[in-house]
Amino acid sequence: MATAPFSAVNAPAASRAGAPTLIGSVQRALRLLESVASHRDGAPAKQLAREAGLPLPTTYHLLRTLCHEGYLRRENGVFLLGAAVPRLARDEALQNRRSKIVEMLRSLCDHLGAPVYFAVYRDGEIELVSVADSPETPAVEEWADFRATGHAHALGQCLLSQLDGAARRDHLDRYPVSSLTPHTVRSTGALLTRLAALDRTARDPLRPVIERQEYALGTACAALPISVGPAAAALAISVPLAREEQLLPTAERLRREISTLLTSGTFSISI
Incomplete structure (x- = not known):
């Protein structure tokens, strides 16, 4: 005999009777948080x-759980919002900022x-925040860890050029120069000389950093510094080497876009 399809008619009795569910518990916990938030001095x-x-x-039961997780605290017989609640707001704000980026x-x-890359230098590390590409203009494959190969790609060189001498040397002590392709910079000394030439206090602070086949054969890249608060940051583009003549004109267009973003304050957000 065929089995009847699952439906409300043959669902387990507990479910039909409104037994507690996970989503129901979350909803009840949120109602409690809203009630607590409406009382500045707390409530019993x-x-x-x-x-x-x-x-x-x-x-x-829910109050005990919320206190244990840090979303509430109990003082003098009343419940108040706990330290974990502001973190929720910060996490949401961070997600909103990243979505905008x-x-x-x-x-x-x-x-x-062209594919566009955005990276920052934070806590001593190169962080590739986001990449935008398309089927027609695919991004360079991260075949070697971007964090450890900053000496070899335009993004990394642009970020390192924004650091002071001590921070540069500290980074290169942790991530020594190594040859990824026959075109990669050969030594720490040669890299430091190159970085010193990229004087960010000069008249042209948005001069692009150009890299050809140092990270990936068949690819040329250009990166430009961008201000997003205290962290060093950079935007970059890449083109196939066969279209290298497009690199500098595209970098110039990116430079104009960056100037517009900085003027409008669009990128004056911490990430």
Whole structure:
């Protein structure tokens, strides 16, 4: 005999009777958080239970859990918001900022007709934040860890050029120069000389850093510094070597876009 399809008719009795579910518990916990947030000086459990429309035993259980997780704290018999709540707001704000950056990179990719890369130097590390490309203009494959090969790609060289001498040497002590291709810079001394020539205090602070086949054969890249707060940061583009004549004109268009972004304050956000 065929088995009847699963439906509300043959669902388990507990589910039909409104037994507790995970989503239901989350909803009840959020109602409690909203009730606590409405009382600047806190509120006792019984009052919160009434306001949230919850049974008192359920309220006590959720309050204990929320206190344990740091979302609430109990002081003098009342419950107040805990230290974990501001972190939720910060995490949401961070996600919003990153979403804006992703959208901006996609727009630049479409406008420039080239993949666009955004990276920052933070806590002693090169961090590739986001990349925008398309099937027609694919990004360079990260075949060797970007963090460890900053000496070999335009993004890394642009970031390192924004550091002071001590920070540069510290980075290169941790990530020594190594040959990735026959075109990679050969020594730490040669790299430091190159970086010193990229004087960011000069008249032209948005001069591009150009790299040809040092990280990936068949690819040329250009990177430009950008200000996003205290961290060193850079935007970059890449083109196939067969289209190298497009690199500098595209970098110049990127430079104009960066100037517009900086003037408008679009990139004056910490990430």
